[in-house]
Amino acid sequence: MKVNGVAHPVPVDPRRLLSDHLRHDLGLTGTHVGCEHGVCGCCTVLLDGAPVRSCLMLAVQAEGHEVTTIEGLAQSGSPLHPVQQAFHECHGLQCGFCTPGFVMSVVGLLREHPDPTPEQVDEGIAGNLCRCTGYASIRRAVHRAAELSKK
Amino acid sequence: MTTRWFGERVQRVEDDRLLRGNGRFTDDIDQGALESVLVRSPFAHARIKSVDVSAARALPGVVAVYVAADLPFGQTDLPILIPHPNLTHGRTQRCLASQVVRYVGEAVAFVVAESRYVAEDAADLVEVEYEALPVVITPEAAAAAAHLVHDDVPGNVAAELLQEAGEVDKAMAAAPHRKRLHLRFERGAASPMEGRAVWARWSAGEHRLTVYDSTQSPTSIRGGLAVLFGLPESDVEVIAPDVGGGFGPKIMLFYPDELLVPFAAMKLRRPVKWTEDRQEHFTAVNQERGQVHEVEVGFDADGRVLALSDDFVHDAGAYTPYGIILPIITAAQVPGPYRVPNYRVRFRDVYTNATPTSPYRGAGRPHACFVMERTLDAIAAELSLDRVEVRRRNLIQPDQFPYEVGVAWQDGNRAIYDSGNYPALVDRTLEMLGPRPAGDHIGMGLSPYVEGTGVGPYEGAHVQVLVSGKVVAATGIPNQGQAHATVWAQIVADQLGVDVADVEVTSGDTRKFPWGVGTFASRGAVTAGNAMHVAAGMVAAKAKRVAADLLEADPADLELEGGQVRVKGSPDRGVPLAAVAVHANPMRYAFGGGTEAATQFTPRPRPGPPLPDGEQPGLEATGYYSPPGSTWASGCHAAYVRVDPKTFRLEILKYVVVHDCGRVINPMVLEGQIEGGVAQGIGGAFYERLAYDSDGQLRNASFMEFLMPYATEIPKIEIDHIETPSPLNPLGVKGAGEAGVIPVGAVLAAAIEEALGVPVTEMPLSPLKLFELSLESQDRGRKSQ
Numbered sequence: 001m002k003v004n005g006v007a008h009p010v011p012v013d014p015r016r017l018l019s020d021h022l023r024h025d026l027g028l029t030g031t032h033v034g035c036e037h038g039v040c041g042c043c044t045v046l047l048d049g050a051p052v053r054s055c056l057m058l059a060v061q062a063e064g065h066e067v068t069t070i071e072g073l074a075q076s077g078s079p080l081h082p083v084q085q086a087f088h089e090c091h092g093l094q095c096g097f098c099t100p101g102f103v104m105s106v107v108g109l110l111r112e113h114p115d116p117t118p119e120q121v122d123e124g125i126a127g128n129l130c131r132c133t134g135y136a137s138i139r140r141a142v143h144r145a146a147e148l149s150k151k
Numbered sequence: 152m153t154t155r156w157f158g159e160r161v162q163r164v165e166d167d168r169l170l171r172g173n174g175r176f177t178d179d180i181d182q183g184a185l186e187s188v189l190v191r192s193p194f195a196h197a198r199i200k201s202v203d204v205s206a207a208r209a210l211p212g213v214v215a216v217y218v219a220a221d222l223p224f225g226q227t228d229l230p231i232l233i234p235h236p237n238l239t240h241g242r243t244q245r246c247l248a249s250q251v252v253r254y255v256g257e258a259v260a261f262v263v264a265e266s267r268y269v270a271e272d273a274a275d276l277v278e279v280e281y282e283a284l285p286v287v288i289t290p291e292a293a294a295a296a297a298h299l300v301h302d303d304v305p306g307n308v309a310a311e312l313l314q315e316a317g318e319v320d321k322a323m324a325a326a327p328h329r330k331r332l333h334l335r336f337e338r339g340a341a342s343p344m345e346g347r348a349v350w351a352r353w354s355a356g357e358h359r360l361t362v363y364d365s366t367q368s369p370t371s372i373r374g375g376l377a378v379l380f381g382l383p384e385s386d387v388e389v390i391a392p393d394v395g396g397g398f399g400p401k402i403m404l405f406y407p408d409e410l411l412v413p414f415a416a417m418k419l420r421r422p423v424k425w426t427e428d429r430q431e432h433f434t435a436v437n438q439e440r441g442q443v444h445e446v447e448v449g450f451d452a453d454g455r456v457l458a459l460s461d462d463f464v465h466d467a468g469a470y471t472p473y474g475i476i477l478p479i480i481t482a483a484q485v486p487g488p489y490r491v492p493n494y495r496v497r498f499r500d501v502y503t504n505a506t507p508t509s510p511y512r513g514a515g516r517p518h519a520c521f522v523m524e525r526t527l528d529a530i531a532a533e534l535s536l537d538r539v540e541v542r543r544r545n546l547i548q549p550d551q552f553p554y555e556v557g558v559a560w561q562d563g564n565r566a567i568y569d570s571g572n573y574p575a576l577v578d579r580t581l582e583m584l585g586p587r588p589a590g591d592h593i594g595m596g597l598s599p600y601v602e603g604t605g606v607g608p609y610e611g612a613h614v615q616v617l618v619s620g621k622v623v624a625a626t627g628i629p630n631q632g633q634a635h636a637t638v639w640a641q642i643v644a645d646q647l648g649v650d651v652a653d654v655e656v657t658s659g660d661t662r663k664f665p666w667g668v669g670t671f672a673s674r675g676a677v678t679a680g681n682a683m684h685v686a687a688g689m690v691a692a693k694a695k696r697v698a699a700d701l702l703e704a705d706p707a708d709l710e711l712e713g714g715q716v717r718v719k720g721s722p723d724r725g726v727p728l729a730a731v732a733v734h735a736n737p738m739r740y741a742f743g744g745g746t747e748a749a750t751q752f753t754p755r756p757r758p759g760p761p762l763p764d765g766e767q768p769g770l771e772a773t774g775y776y777s778p779p780g781s782t783w784a785s786g787c788h789a790a791y792v793r794v795d796p797k798t799f800r801l802e803i804l805k806y807v808v809v810h811d812c813g814r815v816i817n818p819m820v821l822e823g824q825i826e827g828g829v830a831q832g833i834g835g836a837f838y839e840r841l842a843y844d845s846d847g848q849l850r851n852a853s854f855m856e857f858l859m860p861y862a863t864e865i866p867k868i869e870i871d872h873i874e875t876p877s878p879l880n881p882l883g884v885k886g887a888g889e890a891g892v893i894p895v896g897a898v899l900a901a902a903i904e905e906a907l908g909v910p911v912t913e914m915p916l917s918p919l920k921l922f923e924l925s926l927e928s929q930d931r932g933r934k935s936q
Contacts, residue, residue, distance in 0.1 A: 013268070015268065016268070020267075023178075023179070024181060027181075028172070029172070029175075029176075029178075029179035030171070030172015030173065030174070031172070032176070032344075032345070032395070033178070034344045034345065034346075034395075034429065035429040035853070035854050036428055036429060037429065037853055037854065037855065039853070039854035039855055040344060040429075040854055042344055069172065070170075070171065070172035071171065071172045071173075073171075074171060076171070080167070080170060080171070084170040084171065087166070087170055088162065088163070088166040088167070088170060089162070091162075091163065091819050091820070091822075091823050093166060093169060093170065093632075094396075094632030094633070094634070094823055094827065095343070095344070095345070095393070095394065095395045095396045095631050095632030096165070096166075096169030096170075096174050096393060096395070096632065097174075097176065097343075097344040097345040097393075097395025097396060098344045098395075099169055099170060100172050103170065121862075122862045122863050123863070125861075125862045126861045126862055126863045127861075128861070129344060129854065129859055129861065130344070131341075131342060131343055131344050131396050131398070131827070131831070131859070132344075132396055132632045132823070132827045133823060133826060133827050133830075134826035134827040134828070134829055134830030134831075134865055134868065134891075135826075135830065135861075135862040135865050136826045136865070136867060136868060137823060137826065138862065139862065
């Protein structure tokens with residue numbers, strides 16, 4: 001499988017979750033694990049460009065696929081990705097634990113709806129739980145990200 | 152011109168690394184650590200007949216399996232954190248249970264293995280034989296004491312406290328009107344997105360125990376570990392790194408893992424980690440909110456409260472590690488922003504066979520607010536008066552501060568409100584709420600509230616200007632998303648005349664600052680914020696003393712501005728703060744970075760010893776702030792809701808908040824706190840209910856069934872502020888962390904009651920609950936016909 005553009009062998013242990021493999025074998029700890037039953041969305045990554053729960057996938061299932069994690073959005077030292085920048089500007093994060101999952105979901109959302117309506121925003125982020133922000137600032141961040149992405 | 156950062160919408164300095172996935176949460180730390188799993192009781196109440204760990208120990212990859220008998224502290228009761236004379240029957244659990252388990256999730260054995268996967272396999276092989284005992288699960292059943300949770304606690308009563316201000320019986324008897332209410336609040340859960348986690352390493356060579364813990368109180372954990380393991384505190388370092396939300400229950404000490412992980416790391420001479428999974432979080436992490444209130448109110452024909460009596464039962468859960476702080480807070484906060492001339496409150500804190508309770512954002516206050524607001528709505532209904540008007544007639548007026556409630560507060564002092572303007576809050580809220588939307592099944596709720604914040608005993612801060620001119624600052628309390636790194640930097644930057652970007656803050660790391668208490672009770676801004684202000688002020692004063700020599704000026708004529716110490720009115724006569732930091736440390740050996748300027752053969756500005764008598768080297772200071780009493784924040788929420796009369800779906804049409812936490816450090820951060828709090832309040836009022844069955848099994852221990860709101864459930868929240876500064880602290884600030892949650896239940900109860908025309912006397916609600924209430928109401932209607 002390819003992770004953030006780099007080829008990696010899949011793990012030997014067939015029951016290893018993709019989330020555990022990313023975090024503990026590859027050291028990509030930006031992908032977080034909040035529930036391990038596919039509800040909270042903290043572990044969202046892109047699989048061939050589409051958001052998926054990495055806690056609901058075995059790592060071996062990613063063989064032959066391309067995985068993008070939060071670390072793959074902006075290189076270290078380079079400017080933030082427009083979605084990351086928008087979350088910063090709009091105070092779309094507090095503790096930051098759910099944030100990578102939200103950012104990946106929003107990247108997927110904007111790919112589908114580059115100029116989302118408020119309803120599409122709510123629907124697009126309705127697979128991710130945040131316990132800190134009450135979502136208002138995240139909604140603002142999605143709209144801002146749409147603006148920034150067009151520039 | 153003086154730049155001020157305080158009060159500005161400064162964007163957060165902590166965001167960049169969190170957004171790039173470079174945050175550092177406890178489970179992100181591996182470093183070859185062994186991984187561990189706790190074996191937990193599946194019974195709510197049972198005698199342990201035997202524990203067999205032999206098969207688990209034999210599994211390849213398992214390094215150790217511990218039961219109580221393997222622990223030197225296995226027979227030690229864990230501490231009662233906040234003892235109280237009325238907590239006559241306080242009970243705490245042991246690290247691992249060996250005789251009786253008293254709630255589902257109580258820890259029985261601890262497995263350490265080469266990987267988490269193997270540890271979980273081994274945990275399945277631990278055989279525990281239980282003999283089930285009768286279960287007590289509701290507070291009502293606990294108070295009736297059909298069964299005992301602890302054999303030696305008669306009536307299941309851990310504590311009882313009666314307080315009275317005025318003469319309630321006399322005033323009640325004389326009151327023209329009286330009303331009784333039975334009000335009930337069920338358990339909910341804080342559910343931070345990051346569960347709990349602990350990582351520990353014992354460095355034998357350095358004789359040093361290093362613990363990373365997703366705790367709200369690393370300083371207390373450090374003290375406790377030092378006592379338990381017989382180590383000097385200086386050999387124990389506890390770090391709360393990035394913490395993925397706290398909301399209260401991460402300030403318990405000790406959860407068993409907080410002892411077992413360091414113990415195993417010392418014993419096995421390898422780093423050990425433990426990371427909770429979501430299912431165990433639901434039963435093993437403290438919960439809150441279960442209370443049952445019996446209220447009687449006496450009032451006059453104008454709706455003024457003459458006497459209020461509240462007798463309530465608080466669900467302690469199986470143990471009382473946190474003491475009786477929760478019911479104490481409830482007891483003090485029932486009167487809220489209202490004058491209650493005669494007030495009596497009694498509570499009994501009772502044991503149940505459920506997870507122990509300790510503060511969860513709001514901490515006893517949402518229930519208190521619900522009780523008072525439901526009472527006022529009942530008065531309005533009885534007298535056919537406008538609900539808002541009844542509130543206005545009872546509000547404490549702006550000229551009545553300081554206002555004494557007449558009962559005890561959680562810090563050991565009396566509850567005394569420092570400042571506020573409650574009528575102004577109500578006026579502004581109504582203005583923002585605007586006219587009622589057209590349509591059927593629409594209801595309005597409005598609730599002002601107070602929140603005792605900023606409790607002591609103290610916090611401290613260390614501030615240092617480096618020879619580069621950059622500033623580092625540290626405090627003991629950790630951050631769980633409240634933007635400490637930004638708001639403390641704002642406070643320090645103002646004192647030192649530097650840019651906020653030049654101040655780097657560390658919080659919750661005992662290596663950087665070993666003193667303090669923790670992040671809880673909306674106290675960070677008041678305690679640590681003022682400590683930062685004090686410490687930075689001490690640094691500024693020292694910078695002026697040192698610069699006065701260099702500039703041949705009087706310190707009183709100097710100011711810190713633009714990264715310089717300069718003469719007021721002569722901005723060209725100044726020295727960079729970096730140079731002042733160099734000169735604050737006279738030296739023999741220059742080490743670069745401009746430090747040659749302070750060596751012994753350079754011209755000295757002043758005769759006498761290089762370091763003046765009584766002065767310490769370095770441009771740094773440690774300062775503390777200890778509040779004389781709590782600061783009382785306040786606010787008012789109001790909403791219009793629509794309830795579908797067939798599906799009972801709740802639609803929040805408008806939600807407004809007016810908030811007063813004194814002087815605002817960063818409006819952007821404050822609004823985030825309020826928006827998040829209201830969302831938690833909405834969840835707690837309508838979606839989140841811990842559903843225990845009569846066997847003490849939590850039937851909805853997952854996010855599939857415990858329905859935390861998504862964006863689709865949370866409306867836009869409109870927010871405004873008024874500012875009545877606190878007279879109690881230099882910054883004039885009050886706490887804000889819990890404000891968003893407190894009145895939401897009261898507001899929604901009133902609005903739903905009006906929308907559906909059914910009495911609402913309990914929390915949380917749900918579509919099903921509203922359906923049941925509606926049926927009951929129809930039944931009553933039929934019977935009375």
